[in-house]
Amino acid sequence: MHVMTQFVKMHGLGNDFVILDARSNADLRVGPSAARAIADRRHGIGCDQILILRDAAEADFFMEVLNSDGSKAQACGNGTRCVAAMVMRDSKLETLQIATDGGMLRAWYDEDGLVSVDMGPVKMGWQEVPLAREMDTSNVELAAAPALAVCHSMGNPHAVVFVDDVDAVDLEQIGPAIEHDDLFPERVNLSIVHRQEDGLFRMRVWERGAGITLACGSGACAVGVAIARRGLGGRVNRIVMDGGLITIDWQDDGSVGGRVIMTGPVAYAYHGEMEGALAQALGNTDG
Numbered sequence: 001m002h003v004m005t006q007f008v009k010m011h012g013l014g015n016d017f018v019i020l021d022a023r024s025n026a027d028l029r030v031g032p033s034a035a036r037a038i039a040d041r042r043h044g045i046g047c048d049q050i051l052i053l054r055d056a057a058e059a060d061f062f063m064e065v066l067n068s069d070g071s072k073a074q075a076c077g078n079g080t081r082c083v084a085a086m087v088m089r090d091s092k093l094e095t096l097q098i099a100t101d102g103g104m105l106r107a108w109y110d111e112d113g114l115v116s117v118d119m120g121p122v123k124m125g126w127q128e129v130p131l132a133r134e135m136d137t138s139n140v141e142l143a144a145a146p147a148l149a150v151c152h153s154m155g156n157p158h159a160v161v162f163v164d165d166v167d168a169v170d171l172e173q174i175g176p177a178i179e180h181d182d183l184f185p186e187r188v189n190l191s192i193v194h195r196q197e198d199g200l201f202r203m204r205v206w207e208r209g210a211g212i213t214l215a216c217g218s219g220a221c222a223v224g225v226a227i228a229r230r231g232l233g234g235r236v237n238r239i240v241m242d243g244g245l246i247t248i249d250w251q252d253d254g255s256v257g258g259r260v261i262m263t264g265p266v267a268y269a270y271h272g273e274m275e276g277a278l279a280q281a282l283g284n285t286d287g
Helices: 032-039 077-091 171-179 217-229 276-282
Strands: 006-012 015-021 049-054 061-067 095-100 103-109 115-118 149-153 157-162 189-195 201-207 211-213 236-241 244-251 259-264 267-273
Touching (some): 015 077, 032 049, 032 061, 032 276, 049 077, 077 095, 077 115, 077 217, 077 259, 149 217, 171 189, 171 201, 171 211, 189 217, 217 236, 217 244, 217 259
Parallel strands (some): 015 049, 157 189, 201 236
Antiparallel strands (some): 006 015, 006 267, 049 061, 095 103, 103 115, 189 201, 244 259
């Protein structure tokens, strides 16, 4: 089998990705060990997630998402914005339909040159998150959390915790405990948030399968929805992550979940070709 070794490195607010365009190579399969090798920041390329583009009959392409630990993710907001910018640039398209394991997403450039993605409806039922047992998802008690969490799904599970000062929270300590809490059968992404004096919301994130990242697009969407669910703000919120600012618009379309629109910048880092052990790892689909 011919092993694809070309890649593009991009990031959205420091949330960085290695992108493999496999639309012309349907045989390419990236196993967990290959994903870990690529994501390794000392011996590989280094990234938070690996994004693999594949042909799709019902969309412009399908986006497969692998975390840095080799596990699969259903959605990746910043990654969607990055691959959308790359494909729109190369194809001269102004809007895209992107299929993911978390649902169909639409992406486009806004009037300021930023990239927007319609992340679809938020899912707020306990079985939709999913949680292990029935409860009110707007006030979830977690043993390791400093306050009650708001839980919902943006195609992947999220827990949002509001605190007085996010920088006073030891995210490295509580992140793994909450990610692997028995309440979350599919693990969970954790965002801790406080409101700043300027009205912006400051957010830090622990991503399942990746750990602390500078930004998380689906996490920011989850925070925007949680702000409105808790009555701490309106439906349009500007959220400051370690990597920068993003705007979340939870639009009311008459449905329970509405539509969550995320808008922010993307950046190209470089492109290249893998060689040696890294290229060999890419051909390994074992764990």
